[in-house]
Amino acid sequence: MTDLATSEAPAGAALAETDDGTARLHRAILIGIAAALVVAPFVAYPVFVMKVLCFALFALAFNLLLGYGGLLSFGHAAYFGMASYVCAYTAKNWGLTPELAILLGTAVAAGLGTVFGALAIRRQGIYFAMITLALAQMVFFFSLQTPRFTGGEDGIQAVPRGKLLGLFDLADDRALYWLVAAIFMAGLLAIYRIIHSPFGQICKAIRDNEPRAISLGYRANQYKLMVFVLSAALAGLAGATKAIVFQLASLTDVYWTMSGEVVLMTLVGGLGTVFGPIVGAIVMVTMQNYLATLGAWVTVIQGLIFVACVLLFREGIVGVIAKTIRKPL
Numbered sequence: 001m002t003d004l005a006t007s008e009a010p011a012g013a014a015l016a017e018t019d020d021g022t023a024r025l026h027r028a029i030l031i032g033i034a035a036a037l038v039v040a041p042f043v044a045y046p047v048f049v050m051k052v053l054c055f056a057l058f059a060l061a062f063n064l065l066l067g068y069g070g071l072l073s074f075g076h077a078a079y080f081g082m083a084s085y086v087c088a089y090t091a092k093n094w095g096l097t098p099e100l101a102i103l104l105g106t107a108v109a110a111g112l113g114t115v116f117g118a119l120a121i122r123r124q125g126i127y128f129a130m131i132t133l134a135l136a137q138m139v140f141f142f143s144l145q146t147p148r149f150t151g152g153e154d155g156i157q158a159v160p161r162g163k164l165l166g167l168f169d170l171a172d173d174r175a176l177y178w179l180v181a182a183i184f185m186a187g188l189l190a191i192y193r194i195i196h197s198p199f200g201q202i203c204k205a206i207r208d209n210e211p212r213a214i215s216l217g218y219r220a221n222q223y224k225l226m227v228f229v230l231s232a233a234l235a236g237l238a239g240a241t242k243a244i245v246f247q248l249a250s251l252t253d254v255y256w257t258m259s260g261e262v263v264l265m266t267l268v269g270g271l272g273t274v275f276g277p278i279v280g281a282i283v284m285v286t287m288q289n290y291l292a293t294l295g296a297w298v299t300v301i302q303g304l305i306f307v308a309c310v311l312l313f314r315e316g317i318v319g320v321i322a323k324t325i326r327k328p329l
Helices: 002-043 046-066 077-093 098-120 125-145 173-195 198-208 210-215 220-246 256-269 276-290 297-312 316-325
Strands: none
Touching: 002 046, 002 173, 046 173, 046 220, 046 256, 046 276, 077 098, 077 125, 077 220, 077 256, 098 125, 098 220, 125 256, 173 198, 173 220, 198 210, 198 220, 210 220, 256 276, 256 297, 256 316, 276 297, 276 316
16 A cells, blocks of 8 residues: 555656646746737737737637537538627617627627527537538528628628727727737637636547546536537627628628638647647638738638648647647647
8 A cells, every 4th residue: 555655646746747837838828928919019910910819719719619529510600700790780780889799799699609509419420510511501691681781792891990988999900909909818718717627628528438428427418518609609709809800791701611711720720729729820811811912822722731731730730839848738
């Protein structure tokens, strides 16, 4: 008994030291991201940075569902786009302040995620993915056939940015940037907390071995629905924020290609990593921005990068770094 206790003690101490080292590393990265957000508008075009942040939050939300819930959705554009439409419509036609419009768009996305998630989680694997795609296409056709609400093919244009809390004018890009940066950072910290909470650990257990999790007494479908709704709400938050930034909500936001883009961002950055989707969003948005003169060739280049990622480093950019330093990122 003495020998056993002696042998187990160093192992436990080493594990605790490893966990503490990982936590310190994550805190350092989060502080680094916050510092980068402070510097970014002074060294880069604020609108470009805001676009990166919106899509990074979208990718983080998708990664929460796929990377930690094990649920592949091909229809996440439905929540991103519908929140964008609701935010744009209420800000322009109802005169809501930007924070209320964004919150309402997020709430609608969460409600839509509750309904769609309750239907989709009845199936698994490719059947789940196809159901999410079909439901998202229903949202797309609804958006196309209701021009009084969505503007049809023209979308909702000239969305007013308004004044934050009725006090701070967001017409200036720099002023709006701080709101977008705060939303992104809040979303990132919320996702980080979810992942490292008991709820997140149970979601990972269901992802890895659902029958065993059920045998331990966990109601898998309830946890899957909860993570689905959380992911949809955060995707909606990203979409609503994007509508304010670009003063536009269009069919592009709800089209199936948007769902494909967020999958690509997540896989390129690193599926199942905390910070991978941010890197993936930076890579993809930068390519779209600086290679726009190439027209349709941008899609070809994105495809080549995706193939290279799958063949050369399946874990994604951050996944490879994490594997190299032997610490989860």
